[in-house]
Amino acid sequence: MQTRARDLGVVIGSLPTGALNAITDVPGVRVGQTTIDDGDLHTGVTAIVPADVTAGLPAVVAVGNGYGKLVGTTQVDELGRLETPILLTGTLSVFRAADALLTYLLDRDPKATSLNPVVGETNDGYLSDIRRRPITEQHVLDALTNASADLPAEGCVGAGTGTSALGFKAGIGTASRRLPLAGDPLQRGPVAGAPTGTIGALVQSNFSGTLQVLGTPIPAPPRQTEPDGNSCMIVLATDLPLDARQLGRIARRAIFALGRIGSDYAPGSGDYAIAFATSYRPPMPDQDLGPVFQATLEAVEEALLNSLTAARTTTGFRGRTQYAVPHDQIIAARDRARRP
Incomplete structure (x- = not known):
């Protein structure tokens, strides 16, 4: 069973989560994954499949650092519309x-x-023989057709099978935040009468820096070689009424969240956020976006942490090993953060 941050007592922020604490808490959003995890190959496909996407959904791509091979961005930005599922590999x-x-x-x-396919990536060549390009059409079709609204598997699955972050084995992570209804005792969000809904995040973690849990650093053990290609893909979904311009503001905050968990935003890092909305309602007022920014930062930070806590130590290409972060270190960091 995969371990999530909350299983270790680590709670990010103050807003409530959705029922699954996942991107699939957003109605109509499904996730499917295909995993190759054998010998020299540790890679796969993660598919984010929104309902009715072929009709076009409000969307935007934010670029933190453009050292990446993300396909399909220019048309999304030009038209402010997503018209295909999103693939990660x-x-x-x-x-x-x-x-x-x-x-x-x-x-x-x-x-x-x-048609404008949108496909993002990070470099999993440290643990996987990336030059073999093992992803086939069938792997992609399986991920798309098997997509479901269940809690997505996290850690060493799909596009995260061979990825690493902050010196530890990482992978896929997901989380969500619900903007509470007026009168909710946990309300720290919209004023009464403002639109409510869910922000969901899914990440493919593969970036450098020093892990921070609730502001407490957990340095990785030193080693002679480091993985090539430090990047992160962030996918945001929401049923809030947001237009493409507002989604751009949300997506940029998602990239800010990398810093909260310790990213060093290295020059060889391709850091991207793709945000889309499933609502066709008139956009909410900009003055109500503050809680949406908070929800985005919290969901992305927790998704990143889940991508690490759910991962397992992996030995792959050329006998290289990437170690999972010890859970006792996460718990110790949590306890230090709680001390007055």
């Missing part, structure tokens, strides 16, 4: 994944002549 498999996503979409729309 390893760096050199992006283009095969994009082609497979086109196959999936063309089979469902025999009249389509223009």
